[in-house]
Amino acid sequence: MTKIYCSRGHENPPGSRFCLQCGENLLDLPVIYGIQPGLTLGDRYVIVRQIGQGGFGRTYLVEDINRFREFCVLKEFSPQVQTAYVLQKAEELFQREAEVLYKLQHPQIPRFRELFRMNLQGKEYLFLVQDYVEGQTYNSLLNARKQQGLRFTETEVRQLLQQILPVLEYIHSMGVIHRDISPDNLILRTADQLPVLIDFGGVKQVVATVASQYYQPGVAQTPAPTLLGKIGFAPPEQMQSGAVSPHSDLYALAVTILVLLTSKQPQDLLDNYTLSWKWQQEVSLSPILGQVLNKMLAPRPSDRYQSASQVLHALNPAPVYYPPTQAPMEQPPATSATFAVAPSPHTPPAPQTPISPSPVPPQQTGGLTPAKTLFAALAVVGVVGITVWGLTRNNHGGGNIAVTPTPSVTQPVDASSQYSPEEKQRKARLSDRRQQLGISQSFYIDLVNQIFWQRNPSLQGRTLSDGKEDESLRAAWDKTADELLDKLSVLSANARQQLGNYTASDRDRWKVQVNQVNVGSRALYDLGDAAFYNVFPQQRGKEFLDQPIGQVWYGFVSDKVTAILAGSVFQKIVFDAGATNKTVSGTLKPGGGKVLIAELAQGQTLELNLKANSQVLLSVYSPSGKVRFLEDSTKRTLSTELPENGFYEFAIASTASSSVEYQLSITATSPAPIETPTPTPTPTETSSPSPTPTPTETNTPSPTPTSIETTP
Incomplete structure (x- = not known):
């Protein structure tokens, strides 16, 4: 018999009258x-x-x-x-x-x-x-716990806040308000145990608008706002007038947290007479979390946090030392120059990924080689200060990276008149330009600090003062910041916006995307490496992915994914009818590259010839990735028997400082079958022998073309 599902999607055995999870009357469901x-x-x-x-x-x-x-x-x-x-x-x-x-x-x-x-x-x-997101809604998880007499702990809801607030910061930065946050619209994804935000209210808004405005065209030129949101979760002004803002989502998120902590519905936690929340009678929380939730739930919208980043900062209070480039002008000057014994705790960035530790998907099979940048669980620690980044690796097979913060040089802020007008204008220009490029301030500071320290290792353990004695050092910091903005400007707007927020899940998603056109992650990383090292050549040969500069590498790879899918750096080689070879040519800009694929067969002989200068690197990978014929090689020819069927990848990447030409010739031939001579009949008295044809070269089948005329 067919299983029965309630309106919320909960699965029930055949013949059920009520939903086993939420209690809905299944007999009332429409057919x-x-x-x-x-x-x-x-x-x-x-x-x-x-x-x-x-x-x-x-x-x-x-x-x-x-x-x-x-x-x-x-x-x-x-x-x-x-x-x-x-x-x-x-x-x-x-x-x-x-x-x-x-x-x-x-x-x-x-x-x-x-x-x-x-x-x-x-x-x-x-x-x-x-x-489709495979996992369980937080409402289902809560119901399962309630049956065991359990509920969510403070540690768990803190992690949920740390992981979902950057998502809200992101959608709000895009001008989108969710409108309907609740335990039903948050899914704990099975693959990586991260919360996923589903069921945006924008589509509901469209439907409701159609229902209210367009059934009778021309009746209402300015229709009343459509009221959306769950009663109890949405703030009062949203339910009364339809007005929404980022703080509306933060209010609903706070109610969701209280429901998870107390196992009670909003109507059981809200005093209908005073409109105040009585959660303190149900659960005891740390002062910081309690204060944060109360502010998120303030009756007056103006009393709430106005952005997700404000909530994150409130959850992670710490003294923050800003370099002068990003100094809040109202901040008082530092009183002394002291040695900073440790970097400040992580300050959550805007808009993308979880900021608290969470399970990371396993490494890709056949990941990068020792000659390349290797991945492990990426732990980006936002440090406001010039930081020494220490790490330990166990091996190249995907061991954990331990990020060990060491003493840092921090640069206190001066909001006084000690800065010259020229310096103030310089800092203002840098700040304006950073915002125009859409780069997160916290990431920007971390990146500049890292590069500045690498250029000035003698400054370790010393704080730059706001006085004239360090004016030249502050100018050097600003110069570094300006140079980095120039370099980051070559990234797409989307890649710049996500700097500081890339994680292993992005890597997995990119792999799936390029695999759809039969391109593997190695070829993708070849192109990403070329583009990154063209702009940051000093990082070649270094371990940097757990540092701020590693996020920039992610940005370049992200843009290469887009380019591959758009076909601008990707080509499928298709042999002409009856031909066994193909030649492709083109021009590579500095740091440019191209991926070519050809569908070949096991046992064929591959002949490869690349005409290009020595600054063009060539990589050749088998379909499964088990065989790397060439990798970042200056070798120009290859002759080999192919070990398997499928799409072979040819990655060409330029390390030249100017545009270069290339010409790649590929020949693939199948081995000629071994001819077995036909036996000659033995003469008999009743039959005379027939002449036996002698095998000649013309009997040998000609090499067969090796391609499928399909578009990836």
Whole structure:
């Protein structure tokens, strides 16, 4: 018999009357007539089962038959009023909202895939497709604990805050308000145990707008705000007037934390007469967390934190010493120049990844080689100061990296008149330019400090004063900062925005993306290395991925992923009909590269010839990655028998300081089959011998072309 799912997607055995997890009456659920398991929508999405239902439609788990039956989530919307005007406006608004969702590129937000419209049994539907997140909602996790008499601990909710607040900082920086944060809309992802934010209220806003404004066109030129959000979780002003702001999401997040801590619903924790929260009667928290939650839940919006970064700073209080470039001008000058015995604790950056330790996915099979930059669990410690970064590795197979902070040189801030007008203007220009490039301030300071210390090792253990005696050193710091902004400007806006927030999950996501066009991570890293070392040649041969400069390497690799998928640095070699060789040529800019792939067969002989100067490096990888014929090599020829079937990769990368030409010739031939002579019949009295043909070269099959005429 078919399993039964409640409107929230909880699975129940056949014949159940009530949901075993949330208690919903399953007999009251509407019968699904049109969309059933097994139905294929849009010639692509096969319905597996319904996993949710709300006031605006149902949600389904589906398989994408165009992507190896990969799971994804399909959300349905079918307007009750089926007029041409309503459908047109609904699609227009959905398209607008889809553009917003498409811009949200964050590892803790399901990726938007597609929006499509179709007619099913005479009724028009709009469908939105997103990535499927395997895991459990925090509501399900809480219900499971309640059955055992347990609830979430302060340590656990602190980690949740540390991991989800950067996500809110990111979406808010993109001008998006979630509107509907609750335990139901947070999933603990199985793969990496990170919280994922789902079910953005923007789509609901679109649906509600269609329902309220466009059923009768022209009636309301300025419709009243649509009220969205869960009662008890959304702040009062959101439920009363529809007004939302970043602090609205922070309010709902604080309520979510209280629900997880107390196992009680909001209505059981809120005094309806005084509108004050009575969580203190249910749980005892540390003073810092208690104060933070109370401020997030302040009745007056102006009394709340206005950004997720403010909450993160409040959760991680620490004295912060700013270098003068980023000095808050109202801050009083430091009273003395002292030795800083340790860097300040990590100050959470804006917008991307979890800032507290969390499980990291295992290393990729056949990762980078000792000749390359190797990965391990990436631990970026935001240090406001010029820091010595110590580390230990156990081996190249993916051992842990231990980041050991050592004494740092910090540069106190002077907001007084001791700085010359020229220095103040210089710092203001740097600050403006950093903001224009969209680079996180905390990351920027860490990066400049690291490079400045590398250039001035004698300053270790010494604080730069704000007086004239260190004016030249402060100018050197500013010069370093200016040079780094020049170098970071070559990155895309998206890559710059995420600096300081890349993690191993980005690496895994990139691998999946390039694998879709039969490119492996090694070739991707070859291109990323070339671009990075072209701008930061002094980092070649160093272990730097656990340092701020390592985040810049991630940024270059991120841009190469985009370029590969766009086809600007990627080409599939297809042999002409009847041919066994192909020649490709082009120009590589400084730090540029290209990945070429060719589908070849086991047993074929590969002949390779590259015409380029010695500053062009060549790598050749087998489909499985088990064989590296060449790697970052200046060798120009290769002749070998191929060990397996599949797509072979040829990565060309330039280390030259100017543009260079290249020409790559690839020949792949199959071995000629061994001919066995036909035996001559023995003459008999009843038959005369027939002449036996002698094998000649013309009997030998010609080499066969080795390609499939398909587009990756």
